Amino acid sequence: MRSLVLVFLPFLALYLQSTLFRAISIYGVVPDLLLILVIFYAVFSGSNKGAVYGAACGLWEDLYLGRVIGVNAICKGLTGFILGRMQGRVFKDNVLVGVLGVLAGTAINSLLLLSISFLAVPGFSLDRAVWADVMLQGIYNVIISVPLYIWYFRSSGAGVLQEGLIR
């Protein structure tokens, strides 16, 4: 069941990002639900699993976008790996873990994405609009992360994301 949910969630996240959240975007910026999912998974499951799940989710996004395959896979994989270091070092029952994790994860993922774009895309400039987008997305991600973290935490303890649960 847990595996099925973990496969279904990225699908759902991408769907919501491209439809519902586009309708309620703030200055054209939408939250990165997929990234939030990767961060939560990494925080709960550790670096190695976080990296694999992050890369898989990123690859899924790359395939959906149909642009440069691998960019999001690398960025989300690395973000999952780094955020996975939190596993075993923080009290996960505190919602601040989720909030700070998402804030840090958004910063890491954005920096990686911008670095790759800066190096690989000719004429790409890191202007004020880019940083404004990054900051706005960070704020949006943090706001969304609060209810999502509570759900994720509860589901991991005694819900659909509980390890070893057979339903």
Add this chain to the structure above:
Amino acid sequence: MLLTALILLLVVKLGSSDSQGLATAERWVRNSYAPLQRGVDWVQQGLVQFGIRVLGMQDLSQLLEAEQARNQQLSLENMQLRETQAEVERLRALLDYKNAHNSQFRLEAARIIARAPNNWYKTMTVDKGADYGLTVNMPVITPEGLVGKIVDVSSNTAQVLLITDREMAVGAILQPTRENRGIVEGIGDGRLRMVNIPYYSQVQDGDPVVTSGLSQTYPPGLRIGTIRDVQKEANGLVLSAFVEPVVDFDRLEEVLIIKSFQAPSEPVNEGG
């Protein structure tokens, strides 16, 4: 004992039928009860009146609820009708445009079903694809102007790269001066930038920018936007300017895809 006997005697005495004193006593007793009884009655009447009012209010509140539900229903219907009316107007505009440019373009109307799920790419997905003869690089427009081009096609969807995307560049011409060396690029934040404008250009704020048609991908004369804030580049040889798009990308719901076009003798779509 004596006192009791006196009282009893008094009572018997006063209790005789023709005694005026009894009536007085009775009246006094009754009168003494009267305020309490009136009080009880007042309370009873009050309760009855309260009950009536409550029942009445129930009726009224039921009526109010029914009216509110009806009001909500009518508001909903009104909203749906407005939506339908807006859709009809948009589709009529698309149809008018299609009919007006039938000789120049072979157009396919499509509905936008999704937008880019992240903030780095400016793309949208339309509900028609290879099954409708759509292929990569077909220009996408609205009656207002250029939207972008198709970059990916599946059997029943197509992905449109908007002109506001950082990877997008369109050959453009300044309509008043006819200078056609400019390139309009997306800068990612919803605005466009026109670069490579000759330093001697008479370009000024408010000048319309249209496609030059030099790239073979886009037909000439499609409106792109309006010049805003002309600046001289550091090398002093060329100018650049921000371009405000004519298309409101946040409100797009339907688009037209140019499946094929003939180069017109006169620029098309001037003035929308």
